[in-house]
Amino acid sequence: MRLLSLLLIMGFIGADDSSALSKASAALNAGLFEDALKHISVAQKEDPKNAEMHRMKAFLHEALDDPKNALESWKACLKHSKDKNIRREAKIHIKNLMEEM
Numbered sequence: 001m002r003l004l005s006l007l008l009i010m011g012f013i014g015a016d017d018s019s020a021l022s023k024a025s026a027a028l029n030a031g032l033f034e035d036a037l038k039h040i041s042v043a044q045k046e047d048p049k050n051a052e053m054h055r056m057k058a059f060l061h062e063a064l065d066d067p068k069n070a071l072e073s074w075k076a077c078l079k080h081s082k083d084k085n086i087r088r089e090a091k092i093h094i095k096n097l098m099e100e101m
Contacts, residue, residue: 020046021053033060051081058093071097 024039040057047053058073071094078090 021050021056024053024056028056028060033063036060037064049080051077051083051086054080055086055090058090062093067097067100071101 020039020042024036024043027033027036027039037057037060040053040060043050043053044057054073054077058070058077061067061070061073074090074093074097078087078094081087081090
């Protein structure tokens with residue numbers, strides 16, 4: 001497990017600036033949620049209509065117990081996704097988050 005974490009971190013450090021979403025994914029896999037959010041912010045500037053990026057951001061906010069921002073991210077994911085499974089997933093999360101608030 002330690003080796004896997006080390007490999008993920010090394011991949012994270014070695015990634016180039018043009019792959020902010022890849023860096024966010026690597027940070028997420030390493031459990032570095034705050035770092036992943038920082039990279040998501042960069043990815044959002046690069047491609048603000050990327051539904052997968054909004055989905056990852058929503059999951060991160062949920063993991064960090066930030067329902068308000070998770071809800072906002074799920075709504076953006078729903079708005080920008082054309083994939084029916086992702087849209088259904090976003091609707092479920094939106095409903096659950098709104099019930100909790």
